Amino acid sequence: MEKKALRIESRLAQIGSIEEPVTGAVNFPIYQATAFRHPQLGKSTGFDYSRTKNPTRQVLEDASAQLESGDDAFACSSGMAALQTVFALFGQGDHLIVSLDLYGGTYRLIERVLSKYGISASYVDTNDMDALETHRRSNTKAVFIETPTNPLMMITDIRAVCSWARQHQLLSIVDNTLMTPLFQRPLELGADIVVHSATKYLGGHNDVLAGLIITKGKALSEEMFFLHNSMGAVLSPSDSYQLMRGMKTLALRMERHESNAISIAKYLTTHPAIEAVYHPYLEGHPGRAIQAEQCSGNTGIFSFKVKDARYVEPILRHIQLIAFAESLGGVESLMTYPAVQTHADIPLEIRQAVGVDDKLLRFSVGIEHVEDLIADLAGALEAARVEIEGGESV
Amino acid sequence: MSDQRDSGNEQPTKKLNFATRLLHFGSEIDRTTGASSVPIYQASTFHHEDIYNPPEYDYSRSGNPTRQALEDYIAVLEGGVRGFAYSSGMAAISSTFMILSSGDHIIVTEDVYGGTYRLLTSILNRLGIETTFVDMTDIELVKKAIKPNTKAVYMETPSNPTLKITDIATITEWAKEHELITILDNTFMTPYYQRPIEMGVDIVLHSATKFLSGHSDVLAGLAVVRTEALGASLKQLQNGLGTVLGPQDSWLLIRGMKTLEARMRQSEISAGLLATWLSERTDITNVFYPGLAGHPGREIHETQSTGYGALVSFDVGSGDRAKRVLNKVQLPLVAVSLGAVESILSYPAMMSHAAMPKDVRAERGITDGLLRFSVGLEHIDDLIDDLNQALQEE
Numbered sequence: 001m002e003k004k005a006l007r008i009e010s011r012l013a014q015i016g017s018i019e020e021p022v023t024g025a026v027n028f029p030i031y032q033a034t035a036f037r038h039p040q041l042g043k044s045t046g047f048d049y050s051r052t053k054n055p056t057r058q059v060l061e062d063a064s065a066q067l068e069s070g071d072d073a074f075a076c077s078s079g080m081a082a083l084q085t086v087f088a089l090f091g092q093g094d095h096l097i098v099s100l101d102l103y104g105g106t107y108r109l110i111e112r113v114l115s116k117y118g119i120s121a122s123y124v125d126t127n128d129m130d131a132l133e134t135h136r137r138s139n140t141k142a143v144f145i146e147t148p149t150n151p152l153m154m155i156t157d158i159r160a161v162c163s164w165a166r167q168h169q170l171l172s173i174v175d176n177t178l179m180t181p182l183f184q185r186p187l188e189l190g191a192d193i194v195v196h197s198a199t200k201y202l203g204g205h206n207d208v209l210a211g212l213i214i215t216k217g218k219a220l221s222e223e224m225f226f227l228h229n230s231m232g233a234v235l236s237p238s239d240s241y242q243l244m245r246g247m248k249t250l251a252l253r254m255e256r257h258e259s260n261a262i263s264i265a266k267y268l269t270t271h272p273a274i275e276a277v278y279h280p281y282l283e284g285h286p287g288r289a290i291q292a293e294q295c296s297g298n299t300g301i302f303s304f305k306v307k308d309a310r311y312v313e314p315i316l317r318h319i320q321l322i323a324f325a326e327s328l329g330g331v332e333s334l335m336t337y338p339a340v341q342t343h344a345d346i347p348l349e350i351r352q353a354v355g356v357d358d359k360l361l362r363f364s365v366g367i368e369h370v371e372d373l374i375a376d377l378a379g380a381l382e383a384a385r386v387e388i389e390g391g392e393s394v
Numbered sequence: 395m396s397d398q399r400d401s402g403n404e405q406p407t408k409k410l411n412f413a414t415r416l417l418h419f420g421s422e423i424d425r426t427t428g429a430s431s432v433p434i435y436q437a438s439t440f441h442h443e444d445i446y447n448p449p450e451y452d453y454s455r456s457g458n459p460t461r462q463a464l465e466d467y468i469a470v471l472e473g474g475v476r477g478f479a480y481s482s483g484m485a486a487i488s489s490t491f492m493i494l495s496s497g498d499h500i501i502v503t504e505d506v507y508g509g510t511y512r513l514l515t516s517i518l519n520r521l522g523i524e525t526t527f528v529d530m531t532d533i534e535l536v537k538k539a540i541k542p543n544t545k546a547v548y549m550e551t552p553s554n555p556t557l558k559i560t561d562i563a564t565i566t567e568w569a570k571e572h573e574l575i576t577i578l579d580n581t582f583m584t585p586y587y588q589r590p591i592e593m594g595v596d597i598v599l600h601s602a603t604k605f606l607s608g609h610s611d612v613l614a615g616l617a618v619v620r621t622e623a624l625g626a627s628l629k630q631l632q633n634g635l636g637t638v639l640g641p642q643d644s645w646l647l648i649r650g651m652k653t654l655e656a657r658m659r660q661s662e663i664s665a666g667l668l669a670t671w672l673s674e675r676t677d678i679t680n681v682f683y684p685g686l687a688g689h690p691g692r693e694i695h696e697t698q699s700t701g702y703g704a705l706v707s708f709d710v711g712s713g714d715r716a717k718r719v720l721n722k723v724q725l726p727l728v729a730v731s732l733g734a735v736e737s738i739l740s741y742p743a744m745m746s747h748a749a750m751p752k753d754v755r756a757e758r759g760i761t762d763g764l765l766r767f768s769v770g771l772e773h774i775d776d777l778i779d780d781l782n783q784a785l786q787e788e
Contacts, residue, residue, distance in 0.1 A: 032611045033610060033611055034603050034610045034611060034612065034613050034731055035730055035731035035734075035738065036729060037729050040721055041717050041720040041721055041728065041741060048730055048745075049729075049730045049731060050613050051482045051613055076636075077480075077485065077636060077637055077638055077639070077640065078636030078637070078638060079636065080634065080636025081485075081636040081637050084636060088517055090520075091520030091522075092496055092521060092522040105634070109635070112630070112634060113492060113631070113634055116492075116495040117496045117521035118496045118522060119521075206438045206439050207436045207438060208438065208640070209438050209638065209640065211636065226516075227517065230484065230488075230513050230516065230517055231484060231485065231488045231513070231517070232480075232481065232482035232483065232484025232485040232487075232509075232615070233481050233482070233485045233635070233636070233637040234613065235481070235640075236481065236612075236639075236640045236642065236643045238640065238643065239640045239642065242436075312445075313445050313446075316442075316445045317444070317445070323441045324443075324445065325439045325440060325441050325452070326439050326452055326453045327439035327453060330438075330439075334439070340445070341452075
């Protein structure tokens, strides 16, 4: 059966499963080899040196290209390595338009590294087409979107922004880490490049650091191949295998992440210690309609604000099942305090403008039983209330 | 090497002989269980027990205990203050070059590795970094290349593939007078034979894929710095760019490095015998090996290195003959790469230096008849017998 005709769940489950022609092994072997013997001078098996191309990495890359409906894919040693490789498309004097509520690592890459090479960026609410137009300059080369944003879950209309970008001959790049191709495929909506921190949902087990780049179009794919090989920030064969292994269960995991997150978000909206819940599935979320239109599901992370910043420390101390750690997208639930962890590198005024303040917590909901998670959270909120407000525990 | 991590180890590791340091580098035993090798920490993130006291490791891109053991290890071997591990040699090189900014100029050895040449001339040039390639065997040419915006000098010695020798101490001393950062690719010699930081070099780089790992099974890069200030800046870039080495590959590399001295010594003995055998043949036009009497720069090499290495290049007279030899050899892998337990025979004109125009290649002694032999651990008599039959003309 033609693999393209299969549904995404089937393609995920069978990544690498029927690719191994020699032994028929149902999982693709880990080619822990750096160099490949040339059968004859001037003849290559297609593999010469693993930085350029490795059979295990290749299976992962082909599967990723197909899942995202792209033409080619490139696996990198981390999500940041993927971003760095993509940004190497640009040179001195180039300008980028970037989502306002941006992952701290991407912000740091732009402001501390790219800025040294004369590459500048404007941070814009990519929902606001007028703002995009206002910030577009003659040297603007690309627009970079995260949707939903992290941690405030702002939604951007991918189709509208990509169409605008195309009109002005700008590349459109979408960080699809939070949604994964199971729920959102930006290349089908007009984007040129998709990037992933595959460390998150694609890997899914908090055990492998990896990044992916997926490109649309022959020229762009060739340019990316050149950069990926030349800069050398490639993913190893063992990590490529680990990532494929994780991706096989992506659909199952995402469905559970989604339903757990929605249940917990709904629970928190009714809790007296909670000031706001940011989840695009909830009624009243400003991006709800666009999200429903361009995605077939919802991610497992969301954010919420406690009514008083003093609650944060005791909550993080009292959660028992939920780990207090950076990162997201794993089978285990993690809670993050963006203001001091993931977003510490973003200046206070920018953080405050988008709402990443000291009352905000980000919850990456795992696949534990939802009742256990709610009980853990309820217990921590109550313990925090007793410490801050005093009085009897209820 | 970091003080707090070495606190449990009372032995002054630097005083030990190299072979002993290879096995007793400070992190060889797991503190928690006493296990005889450092565990593979296949974790992307780490639990924070206390929000106000973040753990030593918080996210594997920023720091991973297995990678840290490797980074401490190479720092001890090279005699530097801090080590860094990357996903490939090119990732180490490209991340290190990011200490430079737009408008900076760098002086680079003219027979630099092809991948470094490509990085400088097709990617870093777009970022406004200017390069002058010079013959570094002549200090006067190096001096002439300096400009007001020169920031660094980049060396490789012996060079690839003609094994030209650069005088490390003389160039480093001159560079220091002009406040230039000195960088040296030490891949061919390894710290067993050559420790440039002890001669004042600021940053040492490795394609650890080669001799350090030694088994053609791991793609990896390493950097070691002489000062804490450079350490801070490389740390920021390694984390910001995300070009890190995975924990499994870090562990494999540590495992390979433990036998570095044994492998290098054996390969060097064989390389010396092979070079002598080749130089006695009348049908070989030229043999390049720093251990041969009459090799240009041999005396300088002997002041800065304790060995001659395991690479022998030789000219069989013509491109046609080189091709016949490559098709007839049975034992060495015909492949790119080098520095492994198995011998590897490469053809620079069509492999590593294929991208270089023919006249530039000829100027640098990379003739059509030149072959590069990376001598492995096979018995030397078998290697010579095999090469003898391959060189036999019908």
